[in-house]
Amino acid sequence: MTRLREQVLSLIWQSHRPLGAYDILDSLNADGRKAAPPTVYRTLDFLQRMGLVHRIASLNAFVGCTQPSHHHSGCFLICETCHNVLELPSSSIRNAIEGEARKQGFAPRETVVEVTGLCPACKDDGPTNE
Amino acid sequence: MTRLREQVLSLIWQSHRPLGAYDILDSLNADGRKAAPPTVYRTLDFLQRMGLVHRIASLNAFVGCTQPSHHHSGCFLICETCHNVLELPSSSIRNAIEGEARKQGFAPRETVVEVTGLCPACKDDGPTNE
């Protein structure tokens, strides 16, 4: 765990919503570091391999993992209004999906589950928040 | 359904594996049409709205829908070796996921389920195919 990696992980954790790679890049540079895209992507790759960060494919963005202990990727609820992301543990869903895949003779390696919609707060606020 | 839309849909159907927007663009232009990216993206948007085409978020690519009758998005098994994609109907999985989301007070609008791994053929071929 180097200074750079700590710095990126901390940025991601502080945000509580998905950050784009270039958001991270800008923060790093605002912070005095002279970084270019490969630096950020390499760091994100590392953090993903460590299970500390997830990539949200629907958004091309990155969030902190809420349960770094389990390495499995989660199931994400993505609010279209406030852009917060909630990670569900819900390995049962994952198991169901991968079981279904195996029934087809498919060998699953990684599973992405991303639900887009409205989070409780934004749903109740009605259209005022949009 | 215009000529352009038929042409794009036909390209996607003929390929049986995800096509990038720029692959489609190149095919169109090889075919005599003078197209630019917005033309392709607009057409893809239309075909998605019609439920004829799905976007694979993990790949930034597009596949034909195998069941255009049901509008819901499917569950995709993506082979890392041969790049074929199998769409599972499996609305039960979708229901389970969205039920789980609603339990959290979340109002789901769209759900992405993408499983990456090895398809039956590539799994059995072993590493020879890689």
Place this chain on the structure above:
DNA sequence: CCCTCGAACGTTATACTATAACCCATGTCC
């Protein structure tokens, strides 16, 4: 001690994906 090697990161350039904004042609409906 010096050498090698690998990991981490910097640097430059470029590839790939997607959209904004504006234009014009055509068809429909009153």
Place this chain on the structure above:
DNA sequence: GGACATGGGTTATAGTATAACGTTCGAGGG
């Protein structure tokens, strides 16, 4: 025939990601 909606061409640019190579530094072996 004028108003308006739709489809699609055109130009430019924004946003996301990687290739390829260089530099530094520390660990371990001879």
